[in-house]
Amino acid sequence: MAQVLLENVTKNYGKLEVVHGISLDIAHNEFVVLVGPSGCGKSTTLRMIAGLEEISAGDISIGGQIVNDMPPRDRNISMVFQNYALYPHMTVRENLGFSLQIAGKPPAEIARAVGEAAGILSLDDYLDRKPSELSGGQRQRVAMGRAIVRHPDVFLFDEPLSNLDAKLRAQMRVEIKKLHQKIQTTVIYVTHDQVEAMTLADRIVIMRDGNVEQQGTPNEVFERPVNTFVATFIGSPPMNLLPGRVTGGALVFARGFTVPVPHNFAELVAEGQEIVLGFRADNMMPEGHALNMDEASPAIEMAVIVSEPLGTETLLYTELAGQEVQAKMLKPRPVADGEVLTFHLDLAQCHLFDAKTQNNLR
Amino acid sequence: MAMDINQQHRFKTRIGAALRHITLFIAMSIICIPGLWIVLNSFRPTVDIMAKPPVWVPRGLNLDNYRAMFGGAGEGGVPVVQYFTNSLIISVTSTVIAILIGMAGGYAFARYRFRGKSAIFIGLLLTRAVPGVALSLPLFIVMAKTGLIDTHVGLIMVYVAMNVPFTIWLIDGFFRQVPPDLAEAAEIDGCTRWQAFWKVEFPVAKSGVASAGIFAFLTSWNEYALASQLTRSTFSKTMPVGLRDFTSEFTINWGGMCALAVLMIIPALILTFLVQKHLIAGLTFGGVKG
Ligand SMILES: Nc1ncnc2c1ncn2[C@@H]1O[C@H](COP(=O)(O)OP(=O)(O)O)[C@@H](O)[C@H]1O
Ligand SMILES: [Mg+2]
Numbered sequence: 341m342a343q344v345l346l347e348n349v350t351k352n353y354g355k356l357e358v359v360h361g362i363s364l365d366i367a368h369n370e371f372v373v374l375v376g377p378s379g380c381g382k383s384t385t386l387r388m389i390a391g392l393e394e395i396s397a398g399d400i401s402i403g404g405q406i407v408n409d410m411p412p413r414d415r416n417i418s419m420v421f422q423n424y425a426l427y428p429h430m431t432v433r434e435n436l437g438f439s440l441q442i443a444g445k446p447p448a449e450i451a452r453a454v455g456e457a458a459g460i461l462s463l464d465d466y467l468d469r470k471p472s473e474l475s476g477g478q479r480q481r482v483a484m485g486r487a488i489v490r491h492p493d494v495f496l497f498d499e500p501l502s503n504l505d506a507k508l509r510a511q512m513r514v515e516i517k518k519l520h521q522k523i524q525t526t527v528i529y530v531t532h533d534q535v536e537a538m539t540l541a542d543r544i545v546i547m548r549d550g551n552v553e554q555q556g557t558p559n560e561v562f563e564r565p566v567n568t569f570v571a572t573f574i575g576s577p578p579m580n581l582l583p584g585r586v587t588g589g590a591l592v593f594a595r596g597f598t599v600p601v602p603h604n605f606a607e608l609v610a611e612g613q614e615i616v617l618g619f620r621a622d623n624m625m626p627e628g629h630a631l632n633m634d635e636a637s638p639a640i641e642m643a644v645i646v647s648e649p650l651g652t653e654t655l656l657y658t659e660l661a662g663q664e665v666q667a668k669m670l671k672p673r674p675v676a677d678g679e680v681l682t683f684h685l686d687l688a689q690c691h692l693f694d695a696k697t698q699n700n701l702r
Numbered sequence: 703m704a705m706d707i708n709q710q711h712r713f714k715t716r717i718g719a720a721l722r723h724i725t726l727f728i729a730m731s732i733i734c735i736p737g738l739w740i741v742l743n744s745f746r747p748t749v750d751i752m753a754k755p756p757v758w759v760p761r762g763l764n765l766d767n768y769r770a771m772f773g774g775a776g777e778g779g780v781p782v783v784q785y786f787t788n789s790l791i792i793s794v795t796s797t798v799i800a801i802l803i804g805m806a807g808g809y810a811f812a813r814y815r816f817r818g819k820s821a822i823f824i825g826l827l828l829t830r831a832v833p834g835v836a837l838s839l840p841l842f843i844v845m846a847k848t849g850l851i852d853t854h855v856g857l858i859m860v861y862v863a864m865n866v867p868f869t870i871w872l873i874d875g876f877f878r879q880v881p882p883d884l885a886e887a888a889e890i891d892g893c894t895r896w897q898a899f900w901k902v903e904f905p906v907a908k909s910g911v912a913s914a915g916i917f918a919f920l921t922s923w924n925e926y927a928l929a930s931q932l933t934r935s936t937f938s939k940t941m942p943v944g945l946r947d948f949t950s951e952f953t954i955n956w957g958g959m960c961a962l963a964v965l966m967i968i969p970a971l972i973l974t975f976l977v978q979k980h981l982i983a984g985l986t987f988g989g990v991k992g
Binding site: 390391392411412413417418419421423425426427428429438439442443486490 | 881883884886887888889890891892893894897901902905906
């Protein structure tokens, strides 16, 4: 059983504070993804959990034991590094067995554990190769194999897929998910890729500039982003944001574009308040190519600037209130550039953010 | 027409290849001929060595020079075995020490941040800018005062001091190329810091360390200027200094000198040959990004 607990964990490099008192409560067997733009302190946080960086303040405990000053080797954790960090002078077999060998396990037991890990990750045919003789995906699997042989309490991943090409990345994503189903262990996974976060996580922790912005299930952070940062970071394409003002019970934007205040937000806005309207491409669709929309959705005539056919749907780039926005066309048909379509905006799915704080009003 | 251009092109390529070979041959000749000349001369009498115009094609080669060298003191013999032993003891010991210090220092420079790091580093390199001979008098005085003249220890200390900046600099470069996450992975796999170094970082960088070792060894093995000042007797004289035994007031025994020089070259060649795999791997490092 390994619950991981972070309480007000802070990291300073000299005078520079890069992680500002983060608190996390990660349950046994939970798959938690730390996601955020590059430089936001994800790796630093992970490395503090691993014991590779000292923590400047706060407490970290693993399995109920405070590990603040415990060296990595005593924490019973495994880590997969971005560049895999395979030992180049050892064969795959030796790489996999290294931790057990260091722990002084008998050769028979090492061989059995290595065999088991190799089986899980289909590495049996490569056991006698050196890392330099493997492809990127195979190296990635060896790195994971090295992590699982010793049955750690916690698995740490630092951007493990970012060196792979898109296709392999998608494939390994599924493998990691399967792996987690097979070997029930707490996982803390760092990535800057929101797709990885959404697809892998039981819970997503979104970080920015050394702070946690929001945490929740993939569904929660997608459906109810707490601020414009999360709203644009999670989901692809990013949420459209239109700055405007509450005027006479309606939302008024540049170029005179006006919509009624969405029902969900009716009580939450004040006359004259500066707001930002957020909606995803899925919530603005051309007539005849949309899902059913609940609310009386305003119809807007707009010219398509560029269309991106993706097969099952087409992304449409248009201009609304002087700003480029993206809309989506289901059951697509070819669209000519400049073609004028009637779009419907699903107000029930929209979000309103305060223009000053950028926080969701709901 | 097209044929013509093709042929022309092929012709040019061939000329280019030929030119390259000729240039290479000339360069290699310049490098190798003195060495070959020494080997050749060690096998023939002074008459042939001094002949004008020079005798290039060997005639009547023999082992007289070697026989004389190993012979008694009266007939041109020198204590070769003693010199060889001295050279070996001094070079090996100073190399081992310089490598140990070089590894500790190089690793520290590669991995840790500390105050005055770049100043110390530049200081180390600056010591290489001082010509060794310029130090011979001060060194002589210090060694004389401390009674280290004509001892192995004295020369070993000098060579360690000469080689350490270089080994630190070289080994620092090699450890820099070992990704730090290898040691971190090892620590997570259960190693102490010390184990992580010896089980992962050192094996990965060992080719580099070996090439630093070769350079340090050859420097000590071939050093003449300081050794000639700081040694006196057969007790501590090294092979390069021993070469001087062949000069007397009026004559120089070129043949004997060449024979001793050949004995000096052989171990260096053997050593270089033995570790050449590491040497090449070390000099073309960077293939470790597993
Ligand atoms: N050793 C260090 N010294 C000083 N600043 C550092 C050091 N390591 C990381 N940082 C800074 O800490 C911040 C967070 O880094 P990191 O955790 O690696 O970000 P992420 O993994 O989210 O991209 C960055 O601004 C980075 O510049
Ligand atoms: Mg990072």
